[in-house]
Amino acid sequence: MSQEKSLLNKLVFSLQCLPGVGRKSAQRMAYHLLDKDREGALRLANDLKSAMDEIGNCERCRDYTEASLCEICRNEKRNEQTLCVVESPADVAAIESTGSYTGKYFVLMGNLSPLDGIGPDEIGLNQLKTLVEQTDCQEIIVATSATVEGEATAHFISTIVQGVKDKQVSVSRLAQGVPIGGELEYLDSSTLALSLANRQSI
């Protein structure tokens, strides 16, 4: 590539930090922005900078926020007695989008993974324990993924929470079974077996 195009080359290289964007897509993005949307690109540059500089983690629930406490933690209308433990801020957004949860959250920012050096401290389990001890928390909903790591993390959290002294906290897990609109024919056999075992009377 030519030396003179270095600014363009740098931009194409930098765009590849986006997930799912390779050299070819990055080139297409760079040409598109230069050609059709310089204003949008400048706004993006600005928003990227302020987001990266200012967004940190909520002191209480570890979700992303630019304040010291996120809006959900500061909202007094939300039920303090239920705490939903999720893996990532994206999961908070997913549960919020259902509009059917009014409790608070705790974001692990990952899963237990001892081989990768991610232990209870890295996913803030001490902080979670303190939170359970110091607040009026009555129920923990562990909404980690239905993967091996997610299940292991859920089990570990359940042990920790039930070990809190002088307090009876119930721990639950998201229901598993056939998704709405799911056709049995295409469902994996483990999920189907599980939904048979956990059948509900109607």
Added chain:
Amino acid sequence: MSQEKSLLNKLVFSLQCLPGVGRKSAQRMAYHLLDKDREGALRLANDLKSAMDEIGNCERCRDYTEASLCEICRNEKRNEQTLCVVESPADVAAIESTGSYTGKYFVLMGNLSPLDGIGPDEIGLNQLKTLVEQTDCQEIIVATSATVEGEATAHFISTIVQGVKDKQVSVSRLAQGVPIGGELEYLDSSTLALSLANRQSI
């Protein structure tokens, strides 16, 4: 979405100026950058800003460059007698990547499209004519796309170039036919018919 997440929301919105990126991908990109690559995101912000502010068009060939003349136009080793006319800077990159062209370029930055208000002036045909008149140009290779607009533009360029006084400039078009590795079975019938009509002796 919550008010407190406004910086994040703004970032998700701004990321959607990228081609092929919708709300869901933008959200995934924003979380990925916040979580795993803040440094890359800041570099991207910086490169976006300098590229948008500094990259303009080459005075001679209209390709993108941050200088007044692009490197190819300034390179004295490149053959001045051949001029390849392409639609976009991406096409220059594509032809350069073949390593088999040593002439210069002229970038139209679009195709003739009277219905969209894109006439000869918008794609710089006056500038092209002046270039042909004032330089030692002997051959024009019209490398516009093999689409209706591309063909129309090619025809128009050929008329203009052959109308230049006191100069005999040959005009050619990229060869059309079966691509390398192309299986006849899967080739569209128009291309196949064309490659039959233009068969070459071996």
